[in-house]
Structure formats: C-alpha cells, structure tokens
Amino acid sequence: MGPIEKLDALERKFWELINGRTERFVEEVADTKRELMADLNRAQLNEGIDSRGRRIEPPYTPRTVKIKTIKGQPTNKVMLLDTGRFQSLIKAQKHNKAYYMESSDDKTEKLVNKYGEDIEGLTDENKDLVAASMKEPLIEKHRNFFEI
Numbered sequence: 001m002g003p004i005e006k007l008d009a010l011e012r013k014f015w016e017l018i019n020g021r022t023e024r025f026v027e028e029v030a031d032t033k034r035e036l037m038a039d040l041n042r043a044q045l046n047e048g049i050d051s052r053g054r055r056i057e058p059p060y061t062p063r064t065v066k067i068k069t070i071k072g073q074p075t076n077k078v079m080l081l082d083t084g085r086f087q088s089l090i091k092a093q094k095h096n097k098a099y100y101m102e103s104s105d106d107k108t109e110k111l112v113n114k115y116g117e118d119i120e121g122l123t124d125e126n127k128d129l130v131a132a133s134m135k136e137p138l139i140e141k142h143r144n145f146f147e148i
Contacts, residue, residue, distance in 0.1 A: 056119060
C-alpha cells in the first residue's frame, strides 16, 4: 500500500471513529467492567455506605444487633450482609447505554424500601475507578483500530 492509499485508509478510519466507533468501543470496554462495578457496590455496602457516600440508615434495631452479635457480624454499620445473598446477587445491568446496579434477591424491594434506592449504585469515587480502569483498554482498542 502506497502513502496515498495509507492516508486514504487513515482518513476513512478517522471518519468512522468520529461517526460512532468510539462510542461502541466505550460500550464494549464497559461491558467487560460489569463485575468490577458489582464488586465496588458490594465493597461500599461492606463499608456501610450507599451510592451517595452516606452512611446507610436507619441503624440496626436492638433485636438485629443481638442476632448479629451472636453471628459475630459487625453491628456498628448497616452492611446488608446477613446471609450474603443480597450482596452476592448484585449485578451491573445495562439500560439505554447506562449501567445500574441491581440485586435479584427476593428481599431487594424490602431493603430498598427500608434503606433507600441508593443502596444499589456506585459512589462518584467508584465511578471514577471504573472509568480509570477503562482507559488502557480504550487506548489499546483505538491503537489497534488505526493499524493499517
């Protein structure tokens, strides 16, 4: 391939990139980060914070504190980790190119009603971690895309 053909090929790739390829690359890489997103949501819950970085409220009832004490579980923060089922079933779901966290546990609705919908989701700091983890794979996809 001569220099003119290479420039023409690069120009075609450039316009393809401008016309939506980058968006598809971002979607492809984000799809590979679903487990990271779910892990970060679980880590937040284990710290007792919701997606807004606030302490999960209300605190445990005296009855729940007794039960958790017997089980050897922390009582100083609400972690939503009695049996572990709620947390283990948290998955990153995709809707209209956006991701949201959702647990398929049968008590999810009850927990959301009690503790708020922000128990499912990522803090801004964790969203930044996901975005940072996407940087190198995106650079690599673009680098590979422009190889001629």
